Amino acid sequence: MGGMTRTGCLTLENFALQCGVVLPRARLVYQTYGELAHGRDNVVLYPTSYGAQHTDIDWLIRPDGILDPTRWFVVVPNMFGNGLSSSPGNCDKCSLAEGFWFSHLDNVRAQEQLLCELGIEHLALVYGWSMGAQQAYHWGVLYPERVERIVALCGTARTTDHNRIFLESLRAALTADPAWTGSSFDGVPERGLRAFACIYASWAASQAFYREGIYYRLGYDSLEDYLLRGWEASYRKRDPHNLLAMIDTWLRCDVSDNPLYQGDYRRALAAIQARTLVMPATTDLYFTVEDCAAEAALIPRAAYRPIPSIWGHRAGNPHQNPEDEAFIRTAVREWLG
Numbered sequence: 001m002g003g004m005t006r007t008g009c010l011t012l013e014n015f016a017l018q019c020g021v022v023l024p025r026a027r028l029v030y031q032t033y034g035e036l037a038h039g040r041d042n043v044v045l046y047p048t049s050y051g052a053q054h055t056d057i058d059w060l061i062r063p064d065g066i067l068d069p070t071r072w073f074v075v076v077p078n079m080f081g082n083g084l085s086s087s088p089g090n091c092d093k094c095s096l097a098e099g100f101w102f103s104h105l106d107n108v109r110a111q112e113q114l115l116c117e118l119g120i121e122h123l124a125l126v127y128g129w130s131m132g133a134q135q136a137y138h139w140g141v142l143y144p145e146r147v148e149r150i151v152a153l154c155g156t157a158r159t160t161d162h163n164r165i166f167l168e169s170l171r172a173a174l175t176a177d178p179a180w181t182g183s184s185f186d187g188v189p190e191r192g193l194r195a196f197a198c199i200y201a202s203w204a205a206s207q208a209f210y211r212e213g214i215y216y217r218l219g220y221d222s223l224e225d226y227l228l229r230g231w232e233a234s235y236r237k238r239d240p241h242n243l244l245a246m247i248d249t250w251l252r253c254d255v256s257d258n259p260l261y262q263g264d265y266r267r268a269l270a271a272i273q274a275r276t277l278v279m280p281a282t283t284d285l286y287f288t289v290e291d292c293a294a295e296a297a298l299i300p301r302a303a304y305r306p307i308p309s310i311w312g313h314r315a316g317n318p319h320q321n322p323e324d325e326a327f328i329r330t331a332v333r334e335w336l337g
Helices: 056-062 102-115 129-140 163-177 190-203 209-211 223-236 240-251 266-270 289-296 312-316 322-336
Strands: 004-014 021-032 043-045 075-079 125-129 149-152 275-279 303-304
Touching: 004 102, 021 102, 043 102, 056 075, 102 129, 102 266, 125 129, 125 322, 129 149, 129 240, 129 322, 149 209, 149 322, 163 190, 163 240, 190 223, 190 240, 190 312, 275 289, 275 322, 289 303, 289 322
Parallel strands: 043 075, 043 125, 125 149, 149 275, 275 303
Antiparallel strands: 004 021, 021 075
């Protein structure tokens, strides 16, 4: 990575969540890359995705990467529930008791306070993949006059019913484990995590990805090895309470579920003033090309450019996939001019 990097933590006193819980001291951990221009007009906000922390997604921030830190000041805020910012795993007030959840409204409100602390009014770009794209759409809807451009990869502004079924299956896999007490885990949910990883792997890549055995090219000996080392091992690094918290945020994603739009989804999307690049993957099973195209049609200044890939959802975060990375890099650099 080029340029300077800096890790910070913003403490938000008496931060009221959308669910009604007030956190006495909410924490927003963030990382910045590059340097803020004198005119403060080179800021890219890059929110985290499901299960990810900033170190998992910053591989694309480099001079020859998708986001160039020698030109842009990139701010990566860690989503609530991801284990760095306030999460069930590090905050007693964030228990998974009935009625507690984080929303993207919470995430974006906290991020807005962070930008105020950094003296930043205007965003040149909000760039997001998956749950990061959901946050990008929320920025466009909640602060339309402050966002110049959006790049939304493999994500929608509202979670569809079909996507909800996938998320409920992940939730059910974890909470069916004997370690689940009804409100927390008493130990590591061994069987739950194995089932969770299998469900995730089956949806995250396309049928063609498996048919072509691409995991062999990635250095795995077998399908079982890929599931164990490529999927299960990564989710075992995360507190299972946090995995559930992030599922709950994803389940509730809806840009119109806030006092400003009061459930009027079309009005919320129509309010986006940013030039918006909608980039689904042609084989994504969560955020289908049809769902993304339908949303793009509701956003006034949207361009629709699908990623032609058999990598499914993971095409939008192509750290092992140079072809898709090159496609995205070209599209984003054109978008940024």
